[in-house]
Amino acid sequence: MIMSTPFYHIHSGTMSPCSLMREAKAEAKSWMCGSCLTPQAHVKAVNVWLQERVPPNKPLNFVYSCSVPLIHRDLLQLFGADNISRDLYLGRVFGERENELSDWVTARGRRQIIVRGDRDASFRLCPACGRVLYFGTGKRYLYPAPPAGAQIFESDYNGFIVTAEIYERVKAAQFRKLRVEELAVVDVPLDGLGVLPTDQANRR
DSSP states (O other): OOOSSOOOEEEESSSSOBOOOHHHHHTTTTOOOOTTOOOTTTOOOOOOEEESSSSSSSTEEEETTTEEEEHHHHGGGGGGGHHHHEEEEEEEETTSSSSSSEEEEEEEBBBOOOOOOEEEEEEEEEEOOEEEEEEEEEBBSSSSOOOSOOSSSETTTTTTEHHHHHHHHHHHHTTEEEEEEEEOOOSSTTOOOOOOOOOOOGOO
């Protein structure tokens, strides 16, 4: 059975993610899990130094080597100032010559949600940080429902899950290189895995 209120998954379809500069990779070890290469649970905003002059495929990209979303301010401002301050941690982005790219920020959700599938699904726990690492194909959906009190959540696809109110603003902007999909919330997971283990790394 599907619950009535959908959410929307906003993510990049880029085949050209960004990479950290060599010196920045060493600094990232202070906040990144060395096993699953994602930010540790206690980490909030992060600053990144990229090899690229500017992230391609505006308005959304990500840093491949550490799973940090990069969002252009043209998209970010559509999320709403109150929602941003409540639901996201923002950091600075620097380009290949260490100049700050003021039109881009890193954005990490205070809450992260796993987008689940209905085929070939499996998961494991990172042995170092305890994060749930999920894989699934086919129809995408949410289970359980996102917690109340927020309108923006970080997805495990380096994107964001948002409410219908935010989605309508993003849709009107007609970004060509942005992927958006509707996600139903189901009351029984379709992958046969039931409730996933408590994931401390995904609860910030």
